[in-house]
Amino acid sequence: MLSGLIVCAxxxxxxxxxxxxxKNGxxxxxxxxxxxxxxxxxxxxHLNLHRAEQQTLEFLFDRFLNPSLAERSIELYQQRHGNGNPHLAALTNAQQKCQIEMQNLVETIRQAGPMPEFLAAIKSTQDEIDRIEAQIKEEPDDGMEMPTLADAIEEIEYLRSSLQNPDQDVEHKRNILAHLIHRIKIPPRGHGELEYYDPQQHLPMVIAKKDNGLVNNISPGRSGMSGDPEGSRTPVS
Ligand SMILES: [Zn+2]
Structure with missing residues (x-):
């Protein structure tokens, strides 16, 4: 699945x-x-094949489900994938980001009880979703397909569910992954870098690793050009 995407630093x-x-093969x-x-x-x-694949996908999953990082991640994904109305796509992404926030809030309330500040946050998030919805309706639909955050998550889910069958549909899985990342660069020792594809620039992702493995500590916050905790502040031109 990662053949051709991992390069030697x-x-x-x-x-x-x-x-x-x-036996790990x-x-x-x-x-x-x-x-x-x-x-x-x-x-x-040497990178253990199964661990490298699993941890790459875990990293991507965290990236796309983290509200503060999802928007930037999906922008890059769309630059690779789609050719529709970019303004409409940005609105759709903003709305989906709100929906992820909403799910997180609902989950928090389920665990912590109906605290007033969470209820207020739900209200304002719902207002934001409605506001974006109204804007989307005004936006001309050029009929072009633009992938969404939900599509990206679905693809990552698919890859993750097929990890147990590493030899099945390898070519197909590699093509999907090539839309999500540019490459992973591995030095002889120390951290590797997972790079997103971006026509303007690459965003290196520093990944903590075991000596012989790929990743053992994935932190979606630790990414970006120079330790920028958002990893997503770089403006898109
Ligand atoms: Zn080499």
Whole structure:
């Protein structure tokens, strides 16, 4: 699923699937290091295949379901995917972001009880949803398809549900993933970087890793160009 999306930070070569000796089986590793030796590329890192795939998807899932990050994430996704009315798409995204906030509020109330401040927040979020709805109705629909946040989440859900069958529909899954991320860059040691695709620039995602794995601590807040906690402040032109 990640073949072709993981690149070696040392030589720029691709990480490809390679068999291991233990029962965990397969790894992603730098093809240059494997085929041409450590004199050509010193990056001998092995990433457990299953863990790398699972944690990449967990990372994306957190990204798209976090209200403060979802909007930026979906913008990039749409730049890759769609060609419809960008203003209408932005409104739709804003509305979907409110709906995620609403779900979070409802869940909070379910657990914490009907606190006045949460009820007030629900009211104002609903007002915002209605306000955006009215704007959407005014917007001319050019009939072009524009993917939504819900589409992105559905795709990630699909990928996640198929993790148990890593060899099924590999090409299809890789194509879906290529819409969601640009690439993952792996150095010989230390953090890897997950980059979104963006025509203007890349947004590096620093991911904490186990020595031999890809990620062991995913924090959707820790991302961005320079430790920017939002990871999404970069203006889109
Ligand atoms: Zn390499």
């Amino acid at each position: 040392e030589c720029g070569g691709r990480f490809t699937i390679s068999s291991g000796n233990d 397969r790894y992603y590793r730098c093809s240059t290091n494997k085929n041409r030796g450590k004199q050509v590329c010193g990056n001998s890192r």
